[in-house]
Amino acid sequence: MLQKYEVVIIGAGAAGLMCAAEAGKRGRNVLVLDHANKAGKKILMSGGGRCNFTNYYVEPDRYLSHNPHFCKSALSRYTQWDFIALVDKHGIPYHEKKDGQLFCDNKASDILNMLLDECEQAGASIQLKTAIEQIEALADNEEGLRYQLLTSSGKVQCQSLVIATGGPSIPTLGATGFGYDIARQFGLKVYPTRAGLVPFMLTDHTKALCEALSGTSVNVSVSCNDKNFNDDLLFTHRGLSGPAILQISSYWQEGDELDIDLLPSFNLAERLREQQHQRPKVSLKNWLAEHFTQKFAELWLEQHHPQWLGYSLAQLSGDDMDAIANRIHQWRVKPSGTEGYRTAEVALGGVDTDEVSSKTLEVKSQPGLYFIGEVLDVTGHLGGFNFQWAWASAVAAAEQV
Known part of the structure; x- marks a missing residue:
């Protein structure tokens, strides 16, 4: 069976779900695919189960990247205050632990449920337990469909393809380096990765x-x-x-x-x-x-x-x-x-940011292909910075897809 969508997002984590909700609000027809049996597993275990979802003091110098300027555009356009407003809209109680770190009063599932609710309200579909077996670029066609994915559930075609697969940290939660493989398939430079915040x-x-x-x-x-x-x-x-x-x-x-x-x-x-x-x-x-x-x-x-x-x-x-x-x-x-990826909170390195527009997160050499979140060579300090990068990069792409 062939399914056709305007936007397909690979990865139902923080960046993928945020991007799906925001693209859906623009009226885009969105499908999120993930091989895991549950969305947002890393969200659920983050911050000791309380999810350190952002920080009051987000600054570009809290991020490591071969291009330290890359993160500035997205972070300045979707700020911590924007995400806090979303949390407030959903009535989620939170507190500052120290140094601007914001945690849920109750459970990390509050943040995951908020994202899932946002996706549902925006009409974005989420399909779990789906393996991606092959991705190929399509020839020009009248519908503007640029990519075809062969999945364990059949073929999917889309105009925009967003890679939000994260990095290989904490493989027990299903994390892999799959996003890097996709980047290499399309000829993009990928920096070697290693465990960070470990x-x-x-x-x-x-x-x-x-x-x-x-x-x-x-x-x-x-x-x-x-x-x-x-x-x-x-x-x-x-x-x-x-x-x-x-x-x-x-x-x-x-x-x-x-x-x-x-x-x-x-x-x-x-x-x-x-x-x-x-x-x-x-x-x-x-x-x-x-x-x-x-x-x-x-x-x-x-x-x-x-x-x-x-x-x-x-x-x-x-x-x-x-x-x-x-x-x-x-x-x-x-x-x-x-201790390596087994206990690392993030992976350093990843897709070279020079391959991607800092404004739209679209691959410069491959129209309709986007990379967001941790799969890119942008790694935040401990304290909610990696989540803020996930939210900000997701919104930057969602405004374009």
């Missing part, structure tokens, strides 16, 4: 410390490749995680060291000298425990300064205090790698 694994002596401290969280400042983030670090059985680590992972390259300041809020050497005068009998271990936890203080000293484990502050020399401060303010860690 925990680190350690294999050296530091791993034992991380295992012992698993579940412990510390506010840190972490640096790598001239980028710095201040946020929480979480010790895990495999290595390091937490917001600060996820953020820096997008800037880390294999072989790089991380510079971690475990007490960014004050000068530890100065504070130790002050406290030595005021509380000389306090043990170093107990004093450190006031700033971390008892367990952290004990394990840290056992691994890094066992000679001072039983010392009081009075017993420390100036050099001793400097050595302790230097190790805590400049903890150098060399990850063996990341």
